[in-house]
Structure formats: C-alpha cells, structure tokens
Amino acid sequence: MRGLLATGFTAIGTGSAAMLTLHAGSDLDPLHSVISEYAFQSSGWLLPASLTLLAAGSALIAEALRRSGTDRWVVVLLLVWGASMFLVGAFPTDRPGVPLSLSGGIHRYAAFVAFLVMPVAGMLLARANVRFARAVRVLSGVALGALLLVVVPYVVRMFGIPLADQDIPAGLTQRAVVITELGVLALAGLSMLKPSARTSDRGVTPIMA
Template sequence: MGAAGAAASVLLVGLLHVIVDPAQVNPVRRTISEYALGEYKLIFDAGVLALALGSVAVLVGLIRTRVLRAASAPAVLLAVWSVSLVVVVAFEKTNWSIGPSVGGYIHRYASLVAFLSLPIGALLVARQWRRHAGWGGHARWTHRLAAVSLVWLAPILAGFALRPLTGVPWWRAVPLGLLERGLAATEVALVVALGLWAAARARQQLIPATARPAVELRQA
C-alpha cells in the first residue's frame, strides 16, 4: 500500500505539471502548492493525501518488521511527516499577492516540518542499520536519499536565514519551485525506499528460521 500511495501521488501531481500552463504556475519559481489555488485543487489534495496514507502504511510496515520501534525518535518523525502532509491539505497555500492569512502560515510551516522530519527520521533509521550484514544495503540507500533531500532543502533554509542580511525575500533568493520539486521527488523516492525495506524484511520473516543464513539468524 505504501508504494501504491507514492505512485498515486507521483501520477496525480505529475499530471498537474502536464495540464497546467507553465505560464500560470512556473515550475522554476512557483511551489507545487500553487496548484491548490486553482481549479485543480482536488487533484493536488488527492496526490498529497495519497502520499500521506502511503507513508503511514510504510511506517506501520517498518514497525511490524522491527526495522524500528514504535516508541522511538525515527517513528515519531516519520509520523510527523504524514501528519504534516494532512495539515498541508487542510490549510491551503495563501495567495500572497492578496495578503497573508493564518491558514497560509500554518500551510507554510507544516510544509517545512514535513520536508525536515522525513529525511531526519530516515537518517536515524539508517544509522542504526548501516553496519548490518543483511540490511546494510537498504540502510545505505535510505541514508543517501535522506542526505540528498537535505541538500535540496539547504538553499531554501539559507535564503530564509540570510534575508535579514541580504534584504532579498527568501522565496526570490532561490529558484524555489525547482528546489521544492527536486526535494519532493527525492522524498517520495525515500518513502518508496523505506517501503521496499519493510517489504523485504516481511518476506525474510516468512522464511523458516532453519532456512535462513546464519548471519541473518544472529542479527535479525
């Protein structure tokens, strides 16, 4: 279900990039949430909610297969990611040309929390497993995608932090739309990677103990 949610999200949000005129929503300068301000709001909302549901399914799978514990920082951060996506849908992006709103600020900061919580949680999961003989490969892929996510996010945070010095609004200091799309694509890939890890663990746990390699018996 996790992979299905991620796939549905990619298809729906990807569709918006095809059917919406780039002159209306510039993919280099405008954020993905701009699509929620027009007639295609339902498609945008459905895509984000599909990713949220898929992420919950992945989290449940990771807990059930003991990749992580339910009462752990990584589990909390992955849950925060899913909840933040729902908040992003519940409080739509503000049309800032009209003026700010409480809902718009909630949307903005929920987006930031979502984009931060997933890669940080994934890094914590990967760190626990990176030296594991059987699951180190999954941990390394998880680590790489999480690190790339933070690389995409870094210029946005830098633009925000440097605004008092430069006087340039952070959303103009960087190609915000391009960076956000790269970040979103990487984080969807990260959800898929975590889902594949959980699925592989589930398949491994179905194998009778007597048929597993000795290293798996010692370290599973």
C-alpha cells in the same frame, strides 16, 4: 506486512500520479513556481488529494515498519511526515502578495516539519544497516541540502531583503526536497521486503524466500 506495503505503495503511486497530472495541466513555471501555487489552478483540487494519498501511504509504511521491529523513532518520524503532509494539503497557502493568514502559516510550518523529519528518519534507518542503506543515506543527505536552499530565501527576507521566487529557482529546490524524500519513503518500504531469491552453495537455481 505485504498487504500494508502493497497498499502503501499504491497510495504513494496514485498520489504521485495526481501530482504529475496537476503539473502537466498547468502553465506555471516549475523552475520558479512552488508546488503550493498549483492549488490556484483549475485542477487545484489534485494537490490536496495528492498530499492526502502520500500521507496515507506514509502511515501504512510506518505501520509495516513498526510491525517489523524497526526503531520506533523512525516510525514516529514517518507518521509526523504523513500528518504534516496532510496538513499542508488541508490548509492551503495564501495567494502571492497576500499577508500570511492562519491557514497559510499552518501550511508553511507543516511543510517545513515534513521536509525536516524525513531525512532524519532516513539517516536513522540507514544507521540500522537495512537494505538500500547507502541509497537511503545519500537521498537523505541530498534532501537536507535541498532543504537548506529552500530555507535560505526565507531567512534573507527576514532581514528585509526583497527576494521573490522568480529571482531564484525556488520551485526546483522545493521539488528536489519532495522527490528525494519520496525516494527515502519508498526505500524504507522496500527495505522490508526480503530478497526474492536465495542462491544455493553451488550458485544455481534460486528459490523463493
């Protein structure tokens, strides 16, 4: 169990570091530029690498949850999130102004699935009254709210109203979803770690669990 969690957190940490490195080496505006656009930068290969590592980390934490007896739907949703993130990285989006291709379509809908399932997994996990349940519930709620802001521009465009990412903080809302969902994933893993110490009736020296 601890080995799965340690490897999972290592994958998530490395994937997050790769994503930060990609952002640091780019001149794109993170307030308006969505993460997918970073694939066209000189270090664009870091994007699929990062997403693959995040997907692997999610799968490892899901397996640890399964072994701990967690609600199977939570496990399934984490696996779906990981698979979706892998597809997002494997199928790059289209360049701005280009009609939607098969790769771009898979990328878009896989991202939507990923963004949707993690908050649901978090809510289910919080209902089980696990450790950090309140924080998981809050992050899941924020992720759903941010996801709504991500979806609204697409709905507006469906009605023929031109709305470019530069007109709205599209990058900010998308990053809010990603960051909060990574927080949910991290807390899901941390919730399985027993308290490192127990306090005796006298409230004196703690011992390892």
